[in-house]
Amino acid sequence: xxxCVTKCKNPTSSLGSKSGDKESSSxxxxxxxxxxxxxxxxxxxxxxxxxxxxxxxxxxxEVTVETPVISSVMGEPRKExxxxxxxxxxxxxxxxxxxYKDEQEDAILEEGMERFCNDLCVxxxxxxxxxxxxxFQAATMCKFTRKEFVDGCKAIQADSLKGIYSRxxxxxxxxxxxxxxxxxxxxxxxxxxxxxxxxxSLQRDIAIALWRxxxxxxxxxxxxEWLDFLSENPSSIRGISRDTxxxxxxxxxxxxxxxxxxxxxxxxxxxxxTFVEWELERRKREDQALMAKEEEGRSTDTECSPTTDRLExxxxxxxxxxxxx
Numbered sequence: 001x002x003x004c005v006t007k008c009k010n011p012t013s014s015l016g017s018k019s020g021d022k023e024s025s026s027x028x029x030x031x032x033x034x035x036x037x038x039x040x041x042x043x044x045x046x047x048x049x050x051x052x053x054x055x056x057x058x059x060x061x062e063v064t065v066e067t068p069v070i071s072s073v074m075g076e077p078r079k080e081x082x083x084x085x086x087x088x089x090x091x092x093x094x095x096x097x098x099x100y101k102d103e104q105e106d107a108i109l110e111e112g113m114e115r116f117c118n119d120l121c122v123x124x125x126x127x128x129x130x131x132x133x134x135x136f137q138a139a140t141m142c143k144f145t146r147k148e149f150v151d152g153c154k155a156i157q158a159d160s161l162k163g164i165y166s167r168x169x170x171x172x173x174x175x176x177x178x179x180x181x182x183x184x185x186x187x188x189x190x191x192x193x194x195x196x197x198x199x200x201s202l203q204r205d206i207a208i209a210l211w212r213x214x215x216x217x218x219x220x221x222x223x224x225e226w227l228d229f230l231s232e233n234p235s236s237i238r239g240i241s242r243d244t245x246x247x248x249x250x251x252x253x254x255x256x257x258x259x260x261x262x263x264x265x266x267x268x269x270x271x272x273x274t275f276v277e278w279e280l281e282r283r284k285r286e287d288q289a290l291m292a293k294e295e296e297g298r299s300t301d302t303e304c305s306p307t308t309d310r311l312e313x314x315x316x317x318x319x320x321x322x323x324x325x
Contacts, residue, residue: 051249092159100115100116102148107145109143117129120161127172127214127217130214131172140191151263188213192207201242202245204230204238204240207230208230208231236274260282
């Protein structure tokens with residue numbers, strides 16, 4: 001995805017893309033023979049537009065895609081299959097998956113993910129996409145495997161774009177629960193790693209972007225100071241380990257915004273010791289600068305007062321002189 005919750009080489013530009021370059025990514029995944037649609041024409045694959053219906057009668061949500069007819073091994077169209085005890089159609093879920101899957105790989109990749117988000121009417125870089133990836137238990141950014149997509153749709157009880165979109169309020173509410181958010185928070189670290197490169201820690205810029213994203217609904221009081229600390233010390237902070245990531249959530253819950261109850265004797269990561277020292281020193285400098293400014297203001301007022309008194313006195317004498325005449 002060009003602008004999605006992705007593995008980003010340039011996270012400051014809307015969390016970037018897997019390659020860090022939207023244009024080059026689009027070229028690498030360009031579908032041949034599709035014109036502007038982005039899908040290769042397949043035999044017996046009817047086109048479905050925004051105001052038309054999918055092949056099984058379900059209306060699409062703001063989407064123009066080619067919906068293939070999923071056939072059985074014998075070549076006959078597969079019958080509608082509803083999941084037991086549910087009103088979900090496995091066929092519709094798989095048809096939706098086929099709308100965005102890559103031509104070579106049995107998964108939705110970066111380009112398909114971008115179109116999927118656009119058709120869902122969500123910004124690929126927003127918190128809702130992260131929550132959806134969490135519900136789908138996606139192992140890699142910019143990618144939904146067939147199993148992740150199908151199992152995810154089952155989990156949220158949706159088999160269409162409209163159905164997925166309608167589940168967002170419930171998913172966001174669910175993510176606010178203490179245990180659920182803890183699970184989402186830990187998922188976000190793993191989600192940000194580059195599995196193909198075998199990463200074990202997050203790049204500093206990616207970690208900053210993901211911290212800001214995962215705390216969208218409830219931002220800790222100390223978050224911005226922490227992110228400023230990471231941004232202003234790039235040479236000494238190259239990566240964020242899993243332990244540091246997990247412990248920061250505990251830090252925000254246990255330590256007050258004034259940092260007065262922080263103790264180096266407790267089992268905090270050493271990076272937290274450095275942060276607290278850096279932040280307290282920064283606040284001290286700010287207080288000293290404020291005091292100096294106030295002192296300067298008082299000095300200016302004191303210097304102006306005698307002049308005012310003298311002018312008032314001289315004015316009074318002048319009035320008496322004119323009055324005498």
